[in-house]
Amino acid sequence: MEDNNDNKKYSLSLSFNEITLPPVEDILILGKLSSQGKNGLSKTFDYLVPDTFVVIDVTHENVEAIFVNKRIITKISVEKLIEILEKKVFPYISAQEIIKVDLKVKISYDTIEIE
């Protein structure tokens, strides 16, 4: 190997950008057969962003649990949220996966009447 060092050229591609931890802000869906488990991830979230996420167990063939940012469930009920996820996201999840879901809740009222 030493003999070839003088003749070698290296071509590098380099870039960098900022990330935030954990790499999920809204919802994370944990597959039943993923290497990471609910308890370990929960502890990680607690260390990284204490008191920010809530773990919700779900009954689904491929999904073990979901981690939801607490600010979301102050705007929408857990039942409603799960209903939406079951319909729109769960059908596309395999048991080995961990899925990041971006969910923005916008609340608007048609009319507000004040007496």
Added chain:
Amino acid sequence: MFVSSLINKDFVSVSPYASISSIRPLLLSHSAVVLMDEEDYIGVLSFRDIAQKTKLLAIDCMSKKPALDYHYSIEDACNLMFTSRQEALPVFLKDKFTGILTKNRLFSGLSEIYKFGKEPEIKSVLRLLGIKESSEKDNVALLSKFTLNQNKLIRALSHDLRSPIARVKGLMEIIEVEEDIVQKMQFCSLISANIDKLSNLVEDLFLVSLEGNLERELALEDYNIYNILLEQFEDYKFDAAKKSIDLVIESKVFNQLVRVDKSEFIRVLDNIIGNAIKFTEKGGKIIIRLYKSDDSTTCLSIKDEGIGIPEKDIANIFTPFIGHNRKGTENERSNGLGLSIVKRILDKMQVDVAVLSKEGKGTEILLRFMRFNGIEKLSSLN
């Protein structure tokens, strides 16, 4: 008799956030480990748990287990242990965790009880295990034999896991520095073959430790023995090369069929050739000979120029732990189980085995694929 007298309070405890890879070796020597978060009891983790879940952390693999009360009777403990199909259960005294009760400890406790005439408890355990009851005198013997055999097999299988693990580790190290892609591919296929071996052994280990099956049924089929040797030869060459040992096959038969269970026969070869390499000095020679004897019996001889076996040990060479303190020529470890495993497997396959050895000269292991009477027919090693 109560559970309290059988509790293991000297259990192995680990952090619930410990990785499974760090716990797996512990579970080869202990029925279960206890997950403790500092002083707090979290749960009990056994091989069954890590077989069922493929998570990275202990806490994510752990399953909930029924708890035993400190004052439970042995019979109740047996019921709970076998209906829940667990290897170990936690024991509590007034909601405080006090230790674990393992299946093995339960068995040895039952053997003790029998001496005091508590026959009904033994019977209930035999029923739960699906072992046919016999006379009162024989029941405890059946139970002891069951436990003893189970322990023996787990120990033997654990022993055989070592070689393929060491091989995979060595091959990985070579792949890291190897630049030739063709060589890399060859090493990858060797790794893959060794992982298959590991899978077979782990499957056997689970059968023994989880289901209580003492022996799996042999899958006897006719195989070309020369082909089996060739398939495994790269592995052995790799092990021998580490000590610059010249390993050669000298075959006079190429199409001879023998009736064996292939994976078990490979375990036999792994042990015999592994021993030959272990006890041969650097630069030595090992010859694997395949031939037909005068009476047309297929014979396989593995002859080394190693340190040989002390004369006093030869008569009991197939007894477990004979020579367990002997180290290889490069200080390789030895637990004295290899040849006892070989003998047990070969007996099951109706293959005769003989050992000829002279201290300082070498050892020859001879397999004959037909029954013969004694080892006196073999030529002596000079």
